[in-house]
Amino acid sequence: MKNDIKEILISEEEVSVRIKELGKEITKDYKEKNLMVVGILKGAVVFMSELCKRIDLPIDMDFMSVSSYGKSSRSTGEVKIIKDLDDSVEGKDILIVEDIIDTGLTLSYLTDNLKKRGANSVKIITLLDKPGRRNIQVKVDYLGFEVPNEFIVGYGLDFSEMYRNLPYIAALKEEVYNDEILNK
Numbered sequence: 001m002k003n004d005i006k007e008i009l010i011s012e013e014e015v016s017v018r019i020k021e022l023g024k025e026i027t028k029d030y031k032e033k034n035l036m037v038v039g040i041l042k043g044a045v046v047f048m049s050e051l052c053k054r055i056d057l058p059i060d061m062d063f064m065s066v067s068s069y070g071k072s073s074r075s076t077g078e079v080k081i082i083k084d085l086d087d088s089v090e091g092k093d094i095l096i097v098e099d100i101i102d103t104g105l106t107l108s109y110l111t112d113n114l115k116k117r118g119a120n121s122v123k124i125i126t127l128l129d130k131p132g133r134r135n136i137q138v139k140v141d142y143l144g145f146e147v148p149n150e151f152i153v154g155y156g157l158d159f160s161e162m163y164r165n166l167p168y169i170a171a172l173k174e175e176v177y178n179d180e181i182l183n184k
């Protein structure tokens, strides 16, 4: 698995330090609020579990799973909910947790969707931002790191369901990515 890595972009230590900082910031900002943390499966799981341990407040945790089609630059895209929240978000202060924002399609859809359900507020935290790929503008409230236009794996992020368990954030070698596509 490690032979497929082109470069480690963010080390385990750097991720851990940044998550502690983000946890402190969120603890301060949500003191008087009704915080509900919503993780987007599956990529956000590793980040969310580390982040929640750093938030010193009572919180609700839930997950959603979505699938998106048409992420190409010419398409407006379509997002479908595969797994919804268990409970109502009415009156809750929602913090959507993502591993990466790329075209912006997923987070733009989810923010609108949760606002329409009557949440008190909806904010976004993402571990990574790849601004070079953005099609739809989305306001990111809390950000871990900006990453270049590479295929990123590790810390929850996959390529073909692999590499999610790498403890750091890395760029995948282009030949791994191209071989897999050619073999399909």
Ligand SMILES: O=P(O)(O)OC[C@H]1O[C@H](OP(=O)(O)OP(=O)(O)O)[C@H](O)[C@@H]1O
Binding pocket: 040, 041, 042, 043, 044, 066, 067, 068, 071, 098, 099, 100, 101, 102, 103, 104, 105, 106, 107, 157, 158
């Ligand atoms: O900004 P966007 O272009 O919408 O891309 C970002 C989304 O794509 C990835 O999910 P993916 O569909 O690969 O599912 P996964 O989290 O299960 O890997 C990632 O986890 C985000 O949810």
Ligand code: HPA
Binding pocket: 100, 102, 150, 151, 152, 153, 157, 158, 159
């Ligand atoms: O670079 C990426 N890696 C893994 N999953 C992703 N989903 C959007 N961009 C990426």
